[in-house]
Amino acid sequence: MSETRAWRTVLEHIESRLIEGALHPGDRLPGERALSAELGVGRSSVREALRVLEVLGLIRTQAGSGPNAGAIIIATPGGGMSALMRLQVAASGFPVADIVRTRLILESAVAGELAERLGREASEPIDLGAADRLLDAMDSPALSAAEFLALDAEFHLALAEASGNQVITATMAGLRSGIEGYALEGLAHLDDWRATSQRLRGEHRGIVAAIRAADASSARARTHDHISGYYAETSIHHH
Amino acid sequence: MSETRAWRTVLEHIESRLIEGALHPGDRLPGERALSAELGVGRSSVREALRVLEVLGLIRTQAGSGPNAGAIIIATPGGGMSALMRLQVAASGFPVADIVRTRLILESAVAGELAERLGREASEPIDLGAADRLLDAMDSPALSAAEFLALDAEFHLALAEASGNQVITATMAGLRSGIEGYALEGLAHLDDWRATSQRLRGEHRGIVAAIRAADASSARARTHDHISGYYAETSIHHH
């Protein structure tokens, strides 16, 4: 079975080893050639996976070892692989429907909680400044479709950050590339994406307004409709 | 220059282009072969750099393009390096409160959706077998606290898997170590963790029963109470 994304198999293999505690800091991985043979992928793919792990700080490579040991050293402990890393790695591989459904759940909850917190306690100040700035930036008529979507993704991320929930923020940041992927693909197939972006802008402001008005149920509903509506509209044109 | 780390030169090249604003979201990078020739490195090194950028969410690759366009799409704007910084920050663990709040949101939604799907359509069979088996396994009186909590974590994960949502499953799997961490710490401080585990078992069965009864609101509420209740009980003993 020719798996596209062969390097993912390597990544998942090492990742599972890490999670199940089979690898401890200081341990050495099998050599690149050994991993290649063991997993049935080319050394190129192994190297791409190792490069990712190295940039993520989970691994350290050192050249020219003796014949006794392998070649690579694990730098972080087994429980260290954060959710964000795993998501980031797998993001582009998730089914679009699952990404959308998760966004619906998480973002609706975030919007509702922001509204509730803003209405309940004035002690904890909620900073919607970043969201406001992105809202204004999206009004620029000179934006390309891709640039608009990048700002759109940042806007949704800004709301998550405003909630202060690091897990949700990290999750959405991890999903971002996957989100922008299907969003861009969908928008490109629309006849006039400017009309759609106009509607999206309005919905964005509606969400923020509902949050500011401390109307939790409205914030939840608007967020839900915003995401599901866009997804429904663009997926029509996918075929 | 240093001939080792050729892929870094590619990374730095694209990175600087990103920072100086020469690349906007939606732009396409030259093809891998073109980059290879332009920078004087092999295509392997170019691919390793692109893989890193992809995992960092700065780039998206798509196969098989026509001759008009390049090959890769920039996904993030000039603030590019923030993605890497976010990664590093998140590598260290999340606040327990954030993990719990996210669990409340995600697992309640999962339980509700399972109940709805089970009631609505019999076409898509929902497999609760894994959850049932874990439920039975948790009844064993010979379990240690740690073993019980491991089964508990697997049970909650099994529900997510039953929903079929890969994103949620991956997220919860990523949070698992953090979950078991605070759970074990909390349970260890209880005088008689067996009494607590007895209650948890009952709540588990109540959740599954609600799902089987296609009672979505009950499934949601029971899940919410189960998680928040446990967290509230154990956090009392944290100080």
Added chain:
DNA sequence: CGACCAGTGTGGTCTGACCACACGTGCTAG
């Protein structure tokens, strides 16, 4: 005019081949 079908170029992968370096071994010089 529309449907179809080769041509072309892309990313994705594998293989084989070098290089520089680190290590172990074992020989040699003292």
Added chain:
DNA sequence: CTAGCACGTGTGGTCAGACCACACTGGTCG
């Protein structure tokens, strides 16, 4: 016998070439 050094071996780092599946293009044929 010991200290020192040269050599062989295996590693990661890199490159070049080849193939595949796919997407897009542009022409041809109905």
